[in-house]
Amino acid sequence: ETGVTQSPTHLIKTRGQQVTLRCSSQSGHNTVSWYQQALGQGPQFIFQYYREEENGRGNFPPRFSGLQFPNYSSELNVNALELDDSALYLCASSPRWGLQETQYFGPGTRLLVL
Amino acid sequence: ELKVEQNPLFLSMQEGKNYTIYCNYSTTSDRLYWYRQDPGKSLESLFVLLSNGAVKQEGRLMASLDTKARLSTLHITAAVHDLSATYFCAVELAGKSTFGDGTTLTVKP
Numbered sequence: 001e002t003g004v005t006q007s008p009t010h011l012i013k014t015r016g017q018q019v020t021l022r023c024s025s026q027s028g029h030n031t032v033s034w035y036q037q038a039l040g041q042g043p044q045f046i047f048q049y050y051r052e053e054e055n056g057r058g059n060f061p062p063r064f065s066g067l068q069f070p071n072y073s074s075e076l077n078v079n080a081l082e083l084d085d086s087a088l089y090l091c092a093s094s095p096r097w098g099l100q101e102t103q104y105f106g107p108g109t110r111l112l113v114l
Numbered sequence: 115e116l117k118v119e120q121n122p123l124f125l126s127m128q129e130g131k132n133y134t135i136y137c138n139y140s141t142t143s144d145r146l147y148w149y150r151q152d153p154g155k156s157l158e159s160l161f162v163l164l165s166n167g168a169v170k171q172e173g174r175l176m177a178s179l180d181t182k183a184r185l186s187t188l189h190i191t192a193a194v195h196d197l198s199a200t201y202f203c204a205v206e207l208a209g210k211s212t213f214g215d216g217t218t219l220t221v222k223p
Contacts, residue, residue: 033211035211035213041215041216042202042204042213042214042215042216043157043202043204043211043213044213045210045211045212045213048209048210050209055209056208056209056210057210058210090156090157092157101162102147102159102161102162103147103159103211104159105149105156105157105158105159106156107155107156108156
C-alpha cells in the first residue's frame with residue numbers, strides 16, 4: 001500500500017506567477033484535502049474534494065483552485081501568487097465513509113514566493 | 115466560525131514526568147484528531163475521536179474527548195525525549211478541518 005505523495009517537494013516562484021501542486025492519494029482513498037501551513041502555525045484548510053467534486057472550502061480566495069481526477073489524484077492551483085502564499089502545502093487523503101479513519105498527510109510542497 | 119484553542123502553546127518537561135495538553139473548540143464537531151509534527155516534516159496521525167467519552171491510548175500518549183465540554187486532552191505519561199515534537203488537535207465539521215495553533219513539546223533529560 002503506497003502512501004500519499006506530493007510533487008514537487010520544493011518550489012520557488014515570483015509574485016504574480018501561477019503554480020500547480022500535485023498530490024497522489026493513498027490507495028483506496030476517495031477524499032483529498034489541501035492545507036496551507038505557514039511557518040510556526042497550524043495548517044489552514046483550503047478545500048476538500050470527494051469523488052471529483054469540491055466538498056468544502058476554507059477562507060481562501062478564488063485564486064486558489066483545485067481538481068480531483070478519476071484516479072483520485074489531485075491538483076492545487078494558485079494564480080497571481082503573493083508573498084504571503086509562501087508556505088508548506090499539505091495534502092491529506094482519507095476514505096470518505098471510514099469514520100474511524102484519519103487523514104493521511106503527504107510530505108508537503110514547500111513554496112517560496114519572491 | 116469554528117475556533118480551536120490549544121494550551122499550552124509551549125511545554126518544556128523533564129523525562130519521566132506526566133503532563134496534559136488541552137484542546138478546546140467552539141462548536142459541535144463530527145470528529146477530532148490529534149497529530150504530531152516533527153520539525154520540517156509532515157503531520158503524523160495519532161488519534162481520531164468520534165464520540166463523547168472516547169478514550170484512545172498508544173504507548174505513552176492517551177487522548178480523550180468530552181463533547182459536552184467541547185474539550186479534548188492529550189495526556190503524556192512518563193515523557194521521553196522521543197516525544198519532543200509539535201502536537202496539533204484538529205476538529206472536523208462538515209468536511210472542513212480546523213486546527214489549533216499547536217503545542218510544541220520539549221522533553222529534557
